[in-house]
Amino acid sequence: xxxxxxxxxxxxxxxxxILSIWLPAMAMDRWRLGAPERRQLDETPLVLIADTAHxxxxxxxxxxxxxxxxxxxxxxxxxxxxxxxIATAPSDPAGDLAFLEKLAVWAxxxxxxxxxxxxxxxxxxxxxxxxxxxxxxxxxxxxxxxxARRELAVRCAIAPTAGAAWALSHYAASGTVLGACDxxxxxxxxxxxxxxxxxQDVVTVLRRLGLKKLGELTTxxxxxxxxxxxxxxxxxxxxxxxxxxLLGRVPEPLLPVVPQQMxxxxxxxxxxxxxxxxxxxxxxxxxxxxxxxxxxxxxxxxRLELGLWRVDGEVTVRRLELAAATREAAHIVRLxxxxxxxxxxxxxxxxxxxxxxxxEPLALDQGDIEAAAETHGIALSALVDRLAxxxxxxxxxxxxxxxxxxxxRAQRWQAPLDPEPASQGQLAFHKRPLxxxxxxxxxxxxxxxxxxxxxxxRWRGEVHEVSRVExxxxxxxxxxxxxxxxxxxxxxxxxxxxxxxYWIYRLGIVGDxxxxxxxxxxxxxxx
Amino acid sequence: xxxxxxxxxxxxxxxxxxxxxxxxxxxxxxxxAAMQGKALHSEIFASSREAAGAGAALALALDDWRxxxxxxxxxxxxxxxxxxxxxxxxxxxxxxxxxxxLPQDLQGRVIHVLAEKAEDALFxxxxxxxxxxxxxxxxxxxxxxxxxxxxxxxxxxxxxxxxGVPLFLLRIDAARDLSSARMRWDVTCAPSDAPEWNAQxxxxxxxxxxxxxxxxxxxxxxxxxxxxxxxxxxxARENADRAVANWTAGLQHRRMPRxx
Numbered sequence: 001x002x003x004x005x006x007x008x009x010x011x012x013x014x015x016x017x018i019l020s021i022w023l024p025a026m027a028m029d030r031w032r033l034g035a036p037e038r039r040q041l042d043e044t045p046l047v048l049i050a051d052t053a054h055x056x057x058x059x060x061x062x063x064x065x066x067x068x069x070x071x072x073x074x075x076x077x078x079x080x081x082x083x084x085x086i087a088t089a090p091s092d093p094a095g096d097l098a099f100l101e102k103l104a105v106w107a108x109x110x111x112x113x114x115x116x117x118x119x120x121x122x123x124x125x126x127x128x129x130x131x132x133x134x135x136x137x138x139x140x141x142x143x144x145x146x147x148a149r150r151e152l153a154v155r156c157a158i159a160p161t162a163g164a165a166w167a168l169s170h171y172a173a174s175g176t177v178l179g180a181c182d183x184x185x186x187x188x189x190x191x192x193x194x195x196x197x198x199x200q201d202v203v204t205v206l207r208r209l210g211l212k213k214l215g216e217l218t219t220x221x222x223x224x225x226x227x228x229x230x231x232x233x234x235x236x237x238x239x240x241x242x243x244x245x246l247l248g249r250v251p252e253p254l255l256p257v258v259p260q261q262m263x264x265x266x267x268x269x270x271x272x273x274x275x276x277x278x279x280x281x282x283x284x285x286x287x288x289x290x291x292x293x294x295x296x297x298x299x300x301x302x303r304l305e306l307g308l309w310r311v312d313g314e315v316t317v318r319r320l321e322l323a324a325a326t327r328e329a330a331h332i333v334r335l336x337x338x339x340x341x342x343x344x345x346x347x348x349x350x351x352x353x354x355x356x357x358x359x360e361p362l363a364l365d366q367g368d369i370e371a372a373a374e375t376h377g378i379a380l381s382a383l384v385d386r387l388a389x390x391x392x393x394x395x396x397x398x399x400x401x402x403x404x405x406x407x408x409r410a411q412r413w414q415a416p417l418d419p420e421p422a423s424q425g426q427l428a429f430h431k432r433p434l435x436x437x438x439x440x441x442x443x444x445x446x447x448x449x450x451x452x453x454x455x456x457x458r459w460r461g462e463v464h465e466v467s468r469v470e471x472x473x474x475x476x477x478x479x480x481x482x483x484x485x486x487x488x489x490x491x492x493x494x495x496x497x498x499x500x501x502y503w504i505y506r507l508g509i510v511g512d513x514x515x516x517x518x519x520x521x522x523x524x525x526x527x
Numbered sequence: 528x529x530x531x532x533x534x535x536x537x538x539x540x541x542x543x544x545x546x547x548x549x550x551x552x553x554x555x556x557x558x559x560a561a562m563q564g565k566a567l568h569s570e571i572f573a574s575s576r577e578a579a580g581a582g583a584a585l586a587l588a589l590d591d592w593r594x595x596x597x598x599x600x601x602x603x604x605x606x607x608x609x610x611x612x613x614x615x616x617x618x619x620x621x622x623x624x625x626x627x628x629l630p631q632d633l634q635g636r637v638i639h640v641l642a643e644k645a646e647d648a649l650f651x652x653x654x655x656x657x658x659x660x661x662x663x664x665x666x667x668x669x670x671x672x673x674x675x676x677x678x679x680x681x682x683x684x685x686x687x688x689x690x691g692v693p694l695f696l697l698r699i700d701a702a703r704d705l706s707s708a709r710m711r712w713d714v715t716c717a718p719s720d721a722p723e724w725n726a727q728x729x730x731x732x733x734x735x736x737x738x739x740x741x742x743x744x745x746x747x748x749x750x751x752x753x754x755x756x757x758x759x760x761x762x763a764r765e766n767a768d769r770a771v772a773n774w775t776a777g778l779q780h781r782r783m784p785r786x787x
Contacts, residue, residue, distance in 0.1 A: 380608065380660035387640055387651055395641045399626040411626050416638045426627055434578045434585075434629065435622035460576065467718070470728035495729035499718040500577040525622055527582025527732040 015180040019124040020165035021156045026120040027060040027096050029152045045083050048091035049076050059091040104257040113256040123162050140175040163246035167195035184247055189215025196242040263356040265289040272311050272348025286354040287329040300325025300362030309351040323417045324381030325360040331382055335389050384416050405475050430473050433503040433524025440521035453492050459522050464496040487514045501526035555744040557758040560591040567687040570708035572698045575620035583714040583734045584695040588663045590758040607662040610655040612640040614648045617667040617699050645672035649679055656686040669699040680706040711740040
């Protein structure tokens with residue numbers, strides 16, 4: 001609290017200013033703008049519905065629909081009993097999100113960066129910007145005018161923190177501005193607790209406690225609320241964290257929307273091509289263009305898509321993933337060459353487009369150093385690309401350790417150039433075999449010693465006579481992963497009469513109550 | 528028949544063909560890479576019932592890796608990767624490499640390629656040999672596939688020589704067909720020495736390796752094992768010496784009267 005008062009008396013010179021924009025009827029407005037004839041339905045009750053397991057549910061209602069009694073979250077059947085002539089249209093949440101994303105980029109006209117506040121809000125950082133619009137009041141007026149031109153209902157507010165701006169835009173008059181020097185606690189005290197961006201169940205708990213306004217939260221003492229919500233770590237479930245964010249006592253990171261453009265090159269051909277030789281030439285031209293494009297951006301491609309438009313309207317797309325960012329035209333051409341073997345040109349291909357849908361930063365490097373190295377061979381990433389293109393991406397892998405006691409589970413296969421996951425170092429108490437069979441093979445024990453291990457066994461049709469043995473190494477089943485009836489394993493390292501070394505195990509022990517007599521398996525071959 | 532002492536052959540100014548051949552015919556021994564460079568293309572015949580082939584291949588490769596002289600521009604520690612290509616048949620018979628059982632140096636470096644057919648495996652091997660960021664390449668091919676004929680092995684030899692990346696091709700359950708490999712081994716398991724603390728337990732791996740054809744070495748048979756991070760070869764049979772003598776006999780006979 002002391003820090004809060006100190007902030008009020010000496011406002012930091014560079015206090016942030018956040019503009020919160022709320023579109024209360026975004027889904028409905030977007031549907032209405034979708035086609036010109038939809039405007040004629042303004043006066044008829046209309047709802048957007050989503051299908052659920054219990055029938056259609058209302059996601060949004062227009063003004064006439066709301067007047068007729070339809071509310072978001074209501075079942076359509078209930079609304080029909082109130083107003084039988086209600087019209088429906090399907091809702092489109094994914095489209096709404098994409099629309100909001102575009103809107104977030106568009107809203108950067110008021111500030112250098114903006115963040116989405118899903119499902120229907122935006123946050124724009126307008127720190128040190130308002131003087132360009134003639135002050136903060138004129139800035140919010142400009143926002144209202146711009147959204148009115150796009151026929152989108154909007155409410156906005158400016159405050160020093162994202163939390164306060166959100167609260168004011170949702171629960172105060174539109175266009176409210178909370179200055180850096182204003183007493184935030186007093187100005188926001190009259191807002192309902194729902195203005196804290198809390199989950200619905202937390203709001204219900206607070207209402208049952210009799211805390212209805214923000215100002216009332218501080219009256220019962222911080223400790224009491226702290227005790228009540230001590231197990232809630234998520235900000236949306238803990239009113240104290242939200243209150244601190246609202247007043248700027250704890251920072252609240254926001255994820256900005258950064259527009260990105262994919263590098264794209266294309267060739268329209270005067271004469272449709274039908275022959276492979278010409279196709280190769282065009283692809284190599286495209287690869288050169290792409291390399292230049294990527295070089296200009298200081299990037300390298302990780303995924304490339306080559307689209308081929310045929311005269312008769314067919315489109316063929318060939319996709320390529322690269323193990324490391326690259327912009328070597330020759331390498332790209334070589335990888336695509338094997339993917340173009342089964343292209344059906346039909347009456348001819350009239351347009352080709354190469355798009356780098358995934359690019360990573362790749363610094364410019366000096367060409368001739370690499371050229372000298374090229375005479376010695378290709379780079380590892382190029383090798384992985386070539387192998388993955390011919391054999392499939394899952395055929396080229398690297399073994400990495402995994403936290404498990406079960407030997408076949410303690411090793412996983414991942415893409416060869418991915419970073420190795422962090423793991424505990426292995427304990428070198430026990431030797432492991434050089435090779436592990438894909439599936440442990442059952443062996444028939446012909447004669448077991450009284451100690452319990454097999455003296456003579458048959459594997460793949462040949463009898464082995466055990467001369468040396470070490471064990472058992474007992475590996476218990478991982479109860480947190482497997483079913484309760486899984487049996488333990490007793491591993492033995494053995495060497496037979498001719499010096500062949502194996503790793504065998506017995507699945508279970510006699511009398512463990514998890515099945516009959518235990519079986520023996522051969523799992524690994526030691527060097 | 529007298530046994531010529533090959534090590535004591537004089538390096539005279541008028542090195543005739545005989546001396547040269549005799550020196551070149553010096554028997555294979557571990558650490559030879561320090562003088563002659565790495566063995567670039569080796570074939571190792573082994574049974575699918577044991578991992579002796581893979582173990583011996585790794586031991587030979589690591590021996591070359593440790594002993595080969597470093598070029599000027601090279602890093603002091605070689606951190607390059609290892610490509611391990613298996614056909615699906617070879618992986619089914621002999622299992623896949625297990626990281627915890629690999630030599631300590633190699634655990635984080637192995638890149639595994641699983642090829643459906645022998646043609647794919649040969650493609651992967653050749654591409655691997657072209658890669659400058661690989662220390663060596665191990666291939667495992669089961670049986671005698673049609674694709675792996677003399678032309679294919681010659682191709683691999685030339686690629687390995689051009690780029691200096693050694694290839695160890697494991698031939699699982701294969702007949703000794705025509706090949707251009709520079710060294711051809713036949714490896715089986717050998718009973719291991721008893722460990723110091725538990726005489727009943729299997730010891731450090733040992734292999735019986737027969738070099739049955741090599742370009743610049745006499746054939747012979749050794750017991751290979753790894754002691755203290757180094758490859759140790761002990762002679763398996765005394766008559767191997769005689770084989771050397773016979774192998775160079777024609778050249779030696781011409782030289783004998785001159786020195787006498």
